[in-house]
Amino acid sequence: MTRDAAALDRADPLAAYRERFVGAATPLVYFDGNSLGRPLAVTGPRLQAFVEEEWGGRLIRGWDEGWMELPERIGDGLGRTCLGAAAGQTVVGDSTTVLLYKAMRAAVAARPGRSEIVVDRDNFPTDRYVAEGVADECGLTVRWIDVDTAAGVTADQLTDAVGERTALVVLSHVAYRSAxxxxxxxxxxIAHDAGALVLWDLSHxxxxxxVALDAWDADLAVGCSYKYLNGGPGSPAFVYVAARLHDEIVQPVQGxxxxxEPFEMGPTYRPAAGVRRMLSGTPPVLGMLATQDMLALLEEVGMEAVRRKSVDLTDLVVEVADEVLAPLGVEVASPRxxxxxxxxxxxxxxxxxEATxxxxxxxxxxxxxDPDGLRIGLSPLSTSFTEVRAGLEAVREVLAGLTG
Incomplete structure (x- = not known):
């Protein structure tokens, strides 16, 4: 018997946080929070105040008064709140694709004499495309892992794929298709036992x-900020580099x-100490502001509580799908x-x-x-159980109309 959505909402300790998001109180059902998160209500006034007071009031003085440190300050907040990473290892800037490129090039350069990048065929397209490009540039080959598209890379599969030729393994923590x-x-x-570095894509x-990057003994990680971090369209990505690699990593876009010493305007490039060396150009200040609001909320709530509600929400999707969608031929293509x-x-x-x-x-x-997948992406703090039930009932009605 499927659990009652209204009762789940009444018992939800995080239900009140839904009111903090723009549009969450409307009848619209939003199942795409894992592509673009709703904005927080505080973000609009925050952006307006920034334009009027900091940008408009302080003008170029703002760089000396805090803007220049934002990539590291927000990076440390991400590390503390979401990534299980000590300070000084995460920095914000560029897009996910650009940071993936920088991290991959830096990683393979740090493993000279090795000739392979290991990637699974169902990794996110950007990860695969960048890996192929880096391999072409550096005279390497890509070793592909074939995976079940309803699952992901297993320990046995990775063990079989890595070896003395492996320079880098590129993996997604949550698979974009199957979750x-x-x-x-x-x-x-497993990758370390083979002498390779690992780059984790944390976008989903x-x-x-x-996430517990330090506890994993992770090497590098990249992720975006416009999904569950609610940074807005095109908000900048982040990159993590373990402190033990800072002196070893040389990234290819030397801005x-x-x-x-950026303002020495020196004749030759000398990389900054620490993770700041992963930066290239001017920090995208406006694009970082909304992420700060969401990080403050996540720190208030705690990631363990967020994860508990996420599990409850996705469990309800599976229950309702089995009850009302399976009779129409729908299959759950994510782990149960x-x-x-x-x-x-x-x-x-x-x-x-067509249903979408x-x-x-x-x-x-x-x-x-593709192929044939409707993805139900649930941002825990802005999604209710009643919204999930209503949305899946709409899926049933639309599919019934298409198949009947």
Whole structure:
């Protein structure tokens, strides 16, 4: 018997936080929080105040009064709140793609004499494309792992793939398609045993699933801020580099703000100490402000509480799908064990592409991923259980109309 959504909302200790997000009180059902999170209500006034007071009032003095340190300050907040990373190892700037490129190039350069980058075929397209590009540039080859698209890379698969030729392993903590939750510590250890470095893509886990980079003995990680961190369209990504690698890592885009003394305008590039060397150009200050608001909220709530609600929400999706969607031929294409599942659930049916278009017309907003996947992405602090039930009932009605 499926649990009662209204009763779950009444018992939810985090229910009140939903009121802090713009649009959460409307009838619209939002199942795409793992692509673009709702803005917090405090963010609009914060941005306006910044334009009027800091940008408009302080003008270029703002760089000396705090803007220049924002990439590291927000990075440390991310490390403390979401990543399980001590200060001085995370910095914000550039897009996810650019930071993936920087991290991959730096990692393979730190393992000279090794010739392979290991990636799974179902990793996010950008990760795969960047890995192929870096391999071409550096005269390396990509070793592919074939995975179950309803799951992800297992310990046995990675053990079989790595060896003395492996320079770098590129993995997603939560698979973008299936939401499979990888064992970060175990997979990192397997790569290290082969002498390789690991680059973790945290884009579908940060802000939804607790991460423990230092405890994993992780090497590098990259993630975006516009999904569960609610930074807004195009908000900048972050990169983590373990402190033990700071003197070893040389990133390929040597811009002036990653230099040791940017305002010396010296004739040659000398990298900054620590993780700041991963920066290149001017920090995207406006793009960082909304992320600060969400980090403050996540620190207030705690990632363990966020994860508990995320599990409850995705469990409800599976329950309702089994009850009302399975009779229409829908299959759950994500792990049923919540310990192996991140913050979204993918539901497969041959007519999901058309169903998605019709759902959007009804203000029910999931997204679609080939092949045949309707992805239900649930941002725990802005999503209610009643919203989940209502949205899945709409999926049932649309599919019934398409198949009947």
């Amino acid at each position: 499979y939750l990888a064992d970060g510590e175990a997979l990192t250890r 886990s940060v802000g939804s699933v607790p 002036w703000l990653g230099a040791r 064990d919540s310990a192996l599942r991140g913050g979204h659930v993918t539901l497969n049916h041959p007519q999901m592409r 278009a019709r759902l959007w017309e009804r203000d029910v907003i999931p997204d679609y991923r």
